[in-house]
Amino acid sequence: MYPERVAKALQRAQANLNAGDAHAALVDLEKAVQKFPKGFQCWLLYGQAKGYLGDHAGAEQCFRRAVAILPRDINGWNCLGLSYSARGMFQPAADAFSKAVMCAPLAHSDIYHNLGSALLELGRYQEAATVYEETIPRKDTGDLWALLAMCYKGMERYQDALQANLKALERGITGYTIHLNLSSCYSVLKDFDSAAAHARAALDAKPGDDAALLNLGLAQIEAGRLGDGLLSLSQCARPDAGAARLLAQQYIDPVDPRALREAHEAATAALTAGIEARHIARELKPGERLRVGFVSGDLRLHPVAFFLEGLMAWLDRSQLEVFVYSEVRKPDEVTERFRQMGDHWRETAGLGDDAFVERVDLDALHVLVDLVGHTNGSRMTAYARRLAPVQATYLGYSGTTGLRQMDYVLSDTVLVPDSDAESHYTEQVVRLGPVLATYTPPAGTVPVSPLPMDANGYPTFGSFAQRKKISPATIDMWIATLKAVPDARLMVMSSGLSAVAARERFAALFAGADIDAQRLILRGPGTMEEYLAAHSQVDVILDTMPWNGHTTTMHALWMGVPTLTVDGVHHASRLGESVARAAGLERYVVARPAEFPARAAQIVGEPARLREERATMRNRLSTSPLFDHDAMARSFGAACAAMWKARASADAAAGSAPM
Known part of the structure; x- marks a missing residue:
C-alpha cells in the first residue's frame, strides 16, 4: 500500500503522462520516490517520464530500481529493455525483454515484438524469427510480417522473406521501405521485372532516393533493358552506381573501346578526386622473396575462383611470398581452399579505406594485384593512394580500370593482340601467354553425356549467358542461325529468365522473326549441378556479343560442348576466341x-566430328594451355618479377629512397 499523499502524487503524475506533460509528471514523481523509495510504481512512472523527455540513461536507472523491488513484474523489465533499445544497447535490451517473457510466458504480444526487434538488431536472425513466428498468430500485423521478412533475409531465406514482405503489404504496410525490401528480394530471386516494379514504387514514395535508383537500374540491366538501366543509374549518386554503369556500357553493341577507356578515365578521376597518391619505394634484398598481395572478394563459388585456383596452387613460393586480402563476406568451402594457399591470409571485408590501407602497409608489399576492378567491393579509392610500388589489375574485370595509379593490366596475346588493342587501356599491358588464366573445373562428377542430336534427331543450340549479355545483335544472330538450320532448337538457361513474364517477353523477340515458340526451350537458373547437367541437352553453344562467355564457355567445354563465337574488337568480345584457340577449336x-549462321549449320551438319569432339573434350583440355597451371604460374611469377624490376630501376634512376 502506498501512503495517501504518495498515491495521489502518482495519480496526478499518471494523468500528466497520459496528457503528454512529462515535465509536470516529474514534479510529483521526484517527491514520490523521495517519500516512498520502496514504491515500485514510483520508480516505474519516474523512468517513463524521463524516457518521454529523452533521458534514457536516467530512465534506465529508475527501471533498475523498479525491477529490484518487484523482480517478477513484467512491466519493469519491458520498460528497462526499452530504455536500452533507445540507446542502441541491444544486448542488455534483449536480456531485459527475455526476463519479461520469463515472468509471464503469455505476456502481451508487444513484449515479444520488442524482444524480436532487439534480437534482429543483434543479427540473431534465427532467434528473432522464432519470436515473430510465435507472436504473429496472436498479433497478425503487417509490421510483424515486415520484421519477420528482415529475419529471413538475414538468414538468406529469400523466398520466405519475399512471402513475408507480401503478407506485410497485404496487411496495409505501404511506403518506401516495404517496396525497397521487395525489390531486393525479387532481385536475389532473379525476377528482375518485379524487382524493377517495386523499386519504382519505392521511388514514388521517396523520389530521387539513391538506394531505390540503384535497385531499379540494376534490375533493368539484369532484365536486358540496358538503356533504361543506364538512365536510372545516371541519376544515382552512389559510387557503386557509377561502377555498375561502367560495367553495363560494355554490354552495349556496337562497342567502342576508346569510348570505354575515356568513360573509365573520367569516372575514376571523379571518384578519386582529392586523393593524393603516395610514393612508395622498397628494397628487395638478396635472398628475399618478392612480396605479392592479391585483393579479392570473389574467393568463393564465383567465376573468378575457377580461373584463380590453379594459379594460386602452383605459384613458386621460393620466389614469391603470397599475401591474400580476403574481401569475402560469406565464406564457403572454396574460400577455405584459398585460405590454405596463401602464406598470409588477411580478413579485410568491411574495412574502410583507412583501415585497409593501414593493414596492407604493414605487409610492405612489392606488388599488389587487384582482382576486382570496378565490380562489387571495388577498392579504387584505396589504390588511388598507392598501396605498393607496383599495382596491377588482373582477371576480375573486363578491361581498363582507368586509374592512373594502376600501373599494369595482365592479359594474353589474343585479348590484346597488338598496339591498337593496348591503346584501350590506361595501364601498361603485360601478356601472360596464349590464355588469360587457367581453369579449374567445378567440384563434382557430372559426366559428359552423349551427343543429344543422336537421340533427338535434330540439333539443339544453347546459351547459358546472363540476360544482360544477350544483346539485340546477339538475338539477330541467333535468329539467323535458327533460320539457317530449320529443324534446330534453342535452349536458353539464364538468370534473367526466372519469371514467366520474362520468358514470354524473350520468346516474343523470336516470334517477331517468325521463329515458332516450340523451337525455344527457356529456363531460369539452377544449382551448379543442374546447370552442368543441362549441357546434356545441348549440342553447340551460341556465344553472345559484344561480351562473350568465359566462365560459361569453359564450363561448357568441360561438359563436352563447344561454343561458336565471333572475333571481337576488345577484351570482352575476344574471350570466346581466346578460349577456342587455346583448346584447338x-x-x-x-x-x-554474318558468317555465324553458315558456320553453325556446317558444324551441326557434321555430327560424327561433333560427336568425337564431345567425347574427347576433357582429354583435349587437359593437354591445352587452359589447364597448364604450372606454365601459367611461371608466367605470372616472371611478370611480377619484370614489373618489379622496371619499377625498381625507375626508382633508382630517380634517386628514390626505399621505405
Whole structure:
C-alpha cells in the first residue's frame, strides 16, 4: 500500500503522462520516490517520464530500481529493455525483454515484438524469427510480417522473406521501405521485372532516393533493358552506381573501346578526386622473396575462383611470398581452399579505406594485384593512394580500370593482340601467354553425356549467358542461325529468365522473326549441378556479343560442348576466341556475325566430328594451355618479377629512397 499523499502524487503524475506533460509528471514523481523509495510504481512512472523527455540513461536507472523491488513484474523489465533499445544497447535490451517473457510466458504480444526487434538488431536472425513466428498468430500485423521478412533475409531465406514482405503489404504496410525490401528480394530471386516494379514504387514514395535508383537500374540491366538501366543509374549518386554503369556500357553493341577507356578515365578521376597518391619505394634484398598481395572478394563459388585456383596452387613460393586480402563476406568451402594457399591470409571485408590501407602497409608489399576492378567491393579509392610500388589489375574485370595509379593490366596475346588493342587501356599491358588464366573445373562428377542430336534427331543450340549479355545483335544472330538450320532448337538457361513474364517477353523477340515458340526451350537458373547437367541437352553453344562467355564457355567445354563465337574488337568480345584457340577449336571462331549462321549449320551438319569432339573434350583440355597451371604460374611469377624490376630501376634512376 502506498501512503495517501504518495498515491495521489502518482495519480496526478499518471494523468500528466497520459496528457503528454512529462515535465509536470516529474514534479510529483521526484517527491514520490523521495517519500516512498520502496514504491515500485514510483520508480516505474519516474523512468517513463524521463524516457518521454529523452533521458534514457536516467530512465534506465529508475527501471533498475523498479525491477529490484518487484523482480517478477513484467512491466519493469519491458520498460528497462526499452530504455536500452533507445540507446542502441541491444544486448542488455534483449536480456531485459527475455526476463519479461520469463515472468509471464503469455505476456502481451508487444513484449515479444520488442524482444524480436532487439534480437534482429543483434543479427540473431534465427532467434528473432522464432519470436515473430510465435507472436504473429496472436498479433497478425503487417509490421510483424515486415520484421519477420528482415529475419529471413538475414538468414538468406529469400523466398520466405519475399512471402513475408507480401503478407506485410497485404496487411496495409505501404511506403518506401516495404517496396525497397521487395525489390531486393525479387532481385536475389532473379525476377528482375518485379524487382524493377517495386523499386519504382519505392521511388514514388521517396523520389530521387539513391538506394531505390540503384535497385531499379540494376534490375533493368539484369532484365536486358540496358538503356533504361543506364538512365536510372545516371541519376544515382552512389559510387557503386557509377561502377555498375561502367560495367553495363560494355554490354552495349556496337562497342567502342576508346569510348570505354575515356568513360573509365573520367569516372575514376571523379571518384578519386582529392586523393593524393603516395610514393612508395622498397628494397628487395638478396635472398628475399618478392612480396605479392592479391585483393579479392570473389574467393568463393564465383567465376573468378575457377580461373584463380590453379594459379594460386602452383605459384613458386621460393620466389614469391603470397599475401591474400580476403574481401569475402560469406565464406564457403572454396574460400577455405584459398585460405590454405596463401602464406598470409588477411580478413579485410568491411574495412574502410583507412583501415585497409593501414593493414596492407604493414605487409610492405612489392606488388599488389587487384582482382576486382570496378565490380562489387571495388577498392579504387584505396589504390588511388598507392598501396605498393607496383599495382596491377588482373582477371576480375573486363578491361581498363582507368586509374592512373594502376600501373599494369595482365592479359594474353589474343585479348590484346597488338598496339591498337593496348591503346584501350590506361595501364601498361603485360601478356601472360596464349590464355588469360587457367581453369579449374567445378567440384563434382557430372559426366559428359552423349551427343543429344543422336537421340533427338535434330540439333539443339544453347546459351547459358546472363540476360544482360544477350544483346539485340546477339538475338539477330541467333535468329539467323535458327533460320539457317530449320529443324534446330534453342535452349536458353539464364538468370534473367526466372519469371514467366520474362520468358514470354524473350520468346516474343523470336516470334517477331517468325521463329515458332516450340523451337525455344527457356529456363531460369539452377544449382551448379543442374546447370552442368543441362549441357546434356545441348549440342553447340551460341556465344553472345559484344561480351562473350568465359566462365560459361569453359564450363561448357568441360561438359563436352563447344561454343561458336565471333572475333571481337576488345577484351570482352575476344574471350570466346581466346578460349577456342587455346583448346584447338579454331573452327568455332568466325570473323564476322554474318558468317555465324553458315558456320553453325556446317558444324551441326557434321555430327560424327561433333560427336568425337564431345567425347574427347576433357582429354583435349587437359593437354591445352587452359589447364597448364604450372606454365601459367611461371608466367605470372616472371611478370611480377619484370614489373618489379622496371619499377625498381625507375626508382633508382630517380634517386628514390626505399621505405
